[in-house]
Amino acid sequence: MSADARSGVTPRRPPPTAPMGKARYRLIMTLVVLGLALLVGRIVDLHVFDRPFLQGQGDARTLRTDTIPAHRGMITDRHGEPLAISTPVVTLWANPQDLPDDDIQRLMLANALGQELDTLNERIARYAEREFMYLQRRMTPEAAQRVLALRVPGVHAREEYKRYYPAGEVSAQLLGVTNIDDLGQEGLELAYQPYLAGVPGKRRVLKDRRGRLVRDLELLQEAQPGGDLTLALDQRLQYMAYRELKAAVTEHDADGGSVVMLDARSGEVLAMANQPSYNPNDRAGLDPQGLRNRAIVDTYEPGSVVKPLAMAAMIEHGAVSPGTVVDTAPGWMVIDRFTIKDIRNYGDLDLAGILRKSSNVGMSKLALRLEEPVIPATYRALGLGQSPGTGFPGEATGSIPAPVRWSSSQWAALSYGYGLSVSALQLASAFTAIANEGQRLPPSLLKLAEPPVGEPVIDPDVARRVLGMMDRVVAPGTGARRALVPGYRVAGKTGTVRKTAAGGYQEKAYRSLFVGIAPVSDPRIVTVVMIDHPRGDSYYGGAVAAPVFSRVAGNALRLLDVPPDARAQDE
CATH class of the missing domain: 3.40.710.10 (DD-peptidase/beta-lactamase superfamily)
Structure with missing residues (x-):
């Protein structure tokens, strides 16, 4: 038995905790409101002010599926002489929003493309709200390389094919022609379009925000070249x-x-x-x-x-x-x-x-x-x-x-x-x-x-x-x-x-x-x-x-x- 018990004295309990002061309560609530305000502000900033940047960054870090053009089949005469052949060309395109505003760079670009500066500026202004425009289609690889060597931001290249007819006007109506996308438009080019065109291939790639190739990841489908057509023509x-x-x-x-x-x-x-x-x-x-x-x-x-x-x-x-x-x-x-x-x-x-x-x-x-x-x-x-x-x-x-x-x-x-x-x-x-x-x-x-x-x-x-x-x-x-x-x-x-x-x-x-x-x-x-x-x-x-x-x-x-x-x- 304890001494207190023996003496008949009841022990004292500890006093209850004192209530929180008003000043401390206001401080904590102020901190919570400020945190919420900062969070909402950041959300607004990301969704409104930084949206173009973030969207571009997201696009730059996504996988893309690129088309591999198929080589169009050749048309020959009965002895194998070529009448219609496809040659590799380069198409230059640009993102108008990435093109520089500097007049010197634009002048150099216009000269390399063989265009007038005013004409180029008018086209850029017309496509200003878009992310794609053609600069020049179906250029020779040498001419395209001279443009790319300028390293103008926003300018990109794409490989294509262009149809060439060695006989010129001699067999023109029989052979027909292809359009700028290398699709048969007249004559035998149109009649045998599915056979000559082949099947384009596909590949998965990773590109940066400027559309430049970062990594070639995998081949999804090989391009199947078009078939060759042998005419009875001599x-x-x-x-x-x-x-x-x-x-x-x-x-x-x-x-x-x-x-x-x-x-x-x-x-x-x-x-x-x-x-x-x-x-x-x-x-x-x-x-x-x-x-x-x-x-x-x-x-x-x-x-x-x-x-x-x-x-x-x-x-x-x-x-x-x-x-x-x-x-x-x-x-x-x-x-x-x-x-x-x-x-x-x-x-x-x-x-x-x-x-x-x-x-x-x-x-x-x-x-x-x-x-x-x-x-x-x-x-x-x-x-x-x-x-x-x-x-x-x-x-x-x-x-x-x-x-x-x-x-x-x-x-x-x-x-x-x-x-x-x-x-x-x-x-x-x-x-x-x-x-x-x-x-x-x-x-x-x-x-x-x-x-x-x-x-x-x-x-x-x-x-x-x-x-x-x-x-x-x-x-x-x-x-x-x-x-x-x-x-x-x-x-x-x-x-x-x-x-x-x-x-x-x-x-x-x-x-x-x-x-x-x-x-x-x-x-x-x-x-x-x-x-x-x-x-x-x-x-x-x-x-x-x-x-x-x-x-x-x-x-x-x-x-x-x-x-x-x-x-x-x-x-």
Whole structure:
């Protein structure tokens, strides 16, 4: 027992804690409020005043996915000569907000870009609120390096490809062009865009706040280059055809023209030239008329050049016999109040004579013997009035009127090439049946691994017979004599067609045509020449188009190493 207990005294408890003073309480609360105010102020500062800086820092420290451009496939001729290639170029871009305001640096940048300082300043001011602008697209690597060597803040580079066409204007309409983003825009570049373009690749990178590459982290997808396209075109023949066509258009002050040359054994397009043309490597001041591939997309009435095809239809269906003679006197005839004329009165003509003299009266009288529409049916079987199937953008189908309520004059007109429309490519393809013993070969813009199987359209004996008639058309003393090729037998047919306009035919406006097959003994090429609206006294097909064929075919046969087949009497 404790002493206190023994003495009976109760122990004292400690006094309670004294309450907090008012001064101390106010101080603590003041400190808490100040801390909260500082925290709110910092939040406001970060979200309002420092937001652009922080956003830039955040962007600078994020992962990016960059696109790796795919190399566009090359287009070559049948011998591997390049017709369209892609070369590496550099595009310079900038963040306008990072570009310096210093006039000296901007002047140096403008000079290196080949621009005026005022022009550059105006563009920078226009894009001031954005973070991207092009400075110059598709520069050569050397020129771009001179700009980058200035080390102007905010200027960056990006690798791209630019399309280049070694042949320039010679093959422009067939090949087409790509736009500034290297996407097919015209011609075969557009038709085979997915195949030529390839598939871009992807990579994950880390960039700094100025968009400069800090680290290449990983390859996500390799770029797959586009496929190469091999055309049936022979660039040697193409140059020669284009040269002769351009000379003829200039000589006759014509509006334009086309030359199409097919391989008679395969249907491959060996040459396809057009006028007017353009330089796809320099499109400043480009005339849109030059973009059009007239040989494929333009159609017109063919006139007398289809008479051999109509003759084949009439022979095959028994409308005429080998000894048929037609009286074409007095050189004109009236059908349904329409007058059909020849150049003069040829009198009695056999079948070969009708083609040689190009008698409209003779063809009309033969056509009126038919009881069925065999001529338009043959035209259709030969590919006229139908798509050629080349895949070329905008290829024309032409037209052949349906045999409903035809008048006698319409029936006759089809036999001498009026009342229907065709393209130069369709004409050339149709005559492969004459050159290939009755089997028509579809045209091909691409090189074929092996010759296609022809489509039987005309009896072989009939095709050979018509070829022989066309052989006699191109002879000394005939209207087609200017198509003669020294050393070779040529089968052909001239045509002169009045151009149409709203309400009828134009006065003194013509198209001059020639279709030729050479050599006759073993046909290798089928060629169509069309000159649009030659001016002056010479506008007949034999005077304007036939000489072009002679020069084009003569050079082609020698380049293809075709042995001469001319008879001594022909020479």
